[in-house]
Amino acid sequence: MKTMNLPGPKAREIIKRDAEVISPSYPRGYPFVMDHGKGTEVWDVDGNRFLDFAAGIAVVSTGHSNPKVVKAIQEQAEKFIHISSDFYHEKWVELGEKINQIAPFQEEAVSFMTNSGTESVEAAIKLARHYTGATEFIGFLGAFHGRTMGAVTFTASKPLYHRDFYPLMSSVVHAPYPDPYRPLLVSKPGEDYGVTVVHYLEEQVLGHLLPPEDVAGILVEPIQGEGGYVIPSPGFFPALRELCDRHRILLIVDEVQSGMGRTGKWWAVEHFGVEPDIVCSAKGIASGVPLGVMFAKKHIVTWQKGAHGNTYGGNPLACTAALTTMDLVENGYMQNAVEMGAYTMKILEEMMTRHPSIGQVRGLGLMIGMEFVKDRQTREPDFKLRDLVVDHAFLRGLLLLGCGSSVIRITPPLNVTRSEIDQAMEILDEAIQISEDGVEPKIAEAETVAA
Ligand SMILES: Cc1ncc(COP(=O)(O)O)c(C=O)c1O
DSSP states (O other): OOOOOSSOHHHHHHHHHHHHHSOTTSOOOSOOOEEEEEBTEEEETTSOEEEESSHHHHTOTTOBTOHHHHHHHHHHHHHOSOOOTTSOOHHHHHHHHHHHHHOSSSSOEEEEEESSHHHHHHHHHHHHHHHHOOOEEEEETTOOOOSSHHHHHHOOSOGGGTTTOOSOOSOEEEEOOOOSSSOOSOOOTTOOHHHHHHHHIIIIIHHHTOOGGGEEEEEEOSSBSTTTOBOOOTTHHHHHHHHHHHHTOEEEEEOTTTTTTTTSSSSGGGGGTOOOSEEEEOGGGGTTSOOEEEEEEGGGOOOOTTSSOOSSTTOHHHHHHHHHHHHHIIIIIHHHHHHHHHHHHHHHHHHHHHOTTEEEEEEETTEEEEEEBSOTTTOOBOHHHHHHHHHHHHHTTEEOEEETTTEEEEOOOTTOOHHHHHHHHHHHHHHHHHHHTTOOOSOHHHHHHHO
């Protein structure tokens, strides 16, 4: 398979300029400099073509520049681009009505529109405190909820996110996430590991540390994203819901990465048969136009006029992009995620029989993780090999992103085709083989430029 010489001259030049004026804090994976995209295909500024199986961190749910989304944004831009949240407009209301229709609970849903995932989480934290009058929270190790002061306090996937930023928000206690592949706690014989984790919450956290009546909410990702595409043990959510009900604690789910049809249902929490009280959404909701939504059961949203707001909330470009996105997701793309997800999983499982470095593949719909290990018995993570695979795939025209300690996430747009999956899997297969053979990728020069 042909490899590209990356980054090309134009990309190199832009990366050099970027290093002068853009914050060095951005995590930049490898030197891809975008020029344009169409569906799952993207081109860099030097004319190189790639398949985008990262989709801007699971954001471009309808593919790059989906013509219907583009048209909706153009039409809205001709009318007005902004009015501020001091006033009203119809697309904003329509979006609230749509969220109400697809919310993963029976009760009516009331929405607060934000500009990002982290802002949706901040809104949820404030609403939970406001409604319950309680101050404390429980989060999970490995979680990612964003980088603003409140959300980053819950984020516990890397110490880097906290280093040099203390003091964070007080009042958050972290528990192990119910990862069945890497359990931290010991289950009783026959016990579901998710139930084990909830027993730990009950007996250790609430039993020794936090008075239950002081806990406002438990914030949890239905599938951990940045933490490694971890699907919780099946008993977890039902037991957690029961614990929340018993102690009158709000169950807040962060669907920023897992929502909007990516797993084959509107919301990943629907796979586990429980109703949350508050939902945080963003990323895939508007195909890349910055938008988040925090929505909750109506009886919880009791805060008074002015208690919480923002300038851009309900931005008309974002609302119209979201409505068009949801229409596409509802009318074919979510079903495609189910079918293409199953198709991809089959290919990955076959790949696993040939590559001893793959410890596990797991996924729901098109939210798929592939974990690399040094040894299948010990399950010791092989993050170096994972990084090699990502780089070799890049050189062959496939964009991937890592997560967790040694996982690659596979998150193409929800309208990805079978033929695009075949092409991507062929590249991935070769990238794994060459990485297992210990071949170093040749993109070091770009990294020097970027530094
Ligand atoms: C589950 C989850 N929550 C929150 C966030 C934060 O979203 P944003 O980067 O839009 O602030 C992310 C981003 O990766 C996420 O994956």
